Amino acid sequence: MGHQGSRSERRISSVFIGIVAIMVVTGWAVWTGYSTSTGLAVFLAVTSAWIVSLCLHEYAHARTALHSGDLSVGSKGYLTLNPLKYTHWLLSIVLPVVFVILGGLGLPGGAVYIEHGRIQGRWKHSLISAAGPLANVAFAVVCTAPFWLDALDGVPMPFRFALAFLAFLQVSAAILNFLPVPGLDGYGVIEPWLSYRVRREVEPLAPYGLIGIFVLLWIPGVNAVFFDVVQGVLSGLGVSELDRWCGLDLYRFWQESDGVCAVQD
Template sequence: MGLLPLLQSDPLAFGLVVAILLLSLALHEWGHAITALWMGDSTAKEQGRVTLNPFKHLDLIGSAMILLVGFGWARPVPIYPPNFRYYRLGLFLVSIAGIVINLLIATALALVLRWMLASGYLENPSGFVLVLAQAAAVAASINLTLAVFNLLPIPPLDGSKIVQSFLPLRWHPYIWRLEANPTYAIVAMLLLLTVLRQPLSSFLSLVRTRFFDGFGL
């Protein structure tokens, strides 16, 4: 589910969604950066990434993917895991921090929609109420999608590092080298855009349906 159809049907709702997503991406990467700092690694801070300025975190291709297909990524926060006070715990917490933030944002937006529904605002919505409800629904859906997408155990997505935090330490140097290989990154992106796109889209659609059903939406 890309955002371009929304731009054509409701430019104001599109603008609100983009604003929420810019903040969401910034919070996702800020979560990684601040958690890394708490765990003893100041690499992200030294590169100016402990910030809520979205333009410090945006990735051109990842942002285009969000607009076109509804899932994508921001520019990864640089970390140096050997600096963590507790290597495995630091790797796990830093990796999952952004995902947790996206889930919290999706949940908050779903609760707003649930409140609007319970209060009767969505019975015959019109004007700004309709725009607000539509923007909240789309932004919640994309935040949920970003959380689930980042859980995929495919380097360099967050899920791969979550899995890595449980793997034998002797495997870690090979995984870091794989992530640093630009050829691998290109191949992984092509797989996500081609072979894996349809099953991934179907799975994400199922997750979104179950999520909103859980809130009675």
């Protein structure tokens, strides 16, 4: 009976399967040019792929916590990859998607609720926090594989641009998440190594960490440095700024294109 319950707790949800199906179908439409609106197909493919990556981010936290001693993640539904099961589904899924649509930026979401009292060892706590953004790193490596493997021959331009923009979202999310700011995973990595006094003083700031990052990114100088860092990582993976920009241009199908990418499309 317990074994059956364990298996049901880890069964991939139909909601996640549905999102993956949308990603595959719309990705195929971008590749083949089947859709009457390439921009709409890119929008649906990238948005669904972004949601898939957010689910994998949260799953990575939960799965690592499970193997570290927190068996409660199963009963909470975190291992099913169902975005509706997350404690902060608004922060974990909805807001990151809204940020992508409005600003074209991969902002991190809220994390699953881990019962840290069940876990022994500082390294385990750090690894649980790092697992989420590492999932984004892995997603970015997969998205950019055709670029750094120099295997872009035969890849349709719209699909190439969509991959570049999706990679940008993953890299920006990973970098932001790894910042040692209260409330973000980067702080969760170093928190176990801080003194009790420091942790108590910093704890009230956690709900405002993401807001603070968002405000800082509105400062032109900070914004420029951040995007330079993200593009530097992408360039190292073979993705040019033009590829990324054209991906964003296609993604925002509701806006009039500036024409730079229209020829390639």
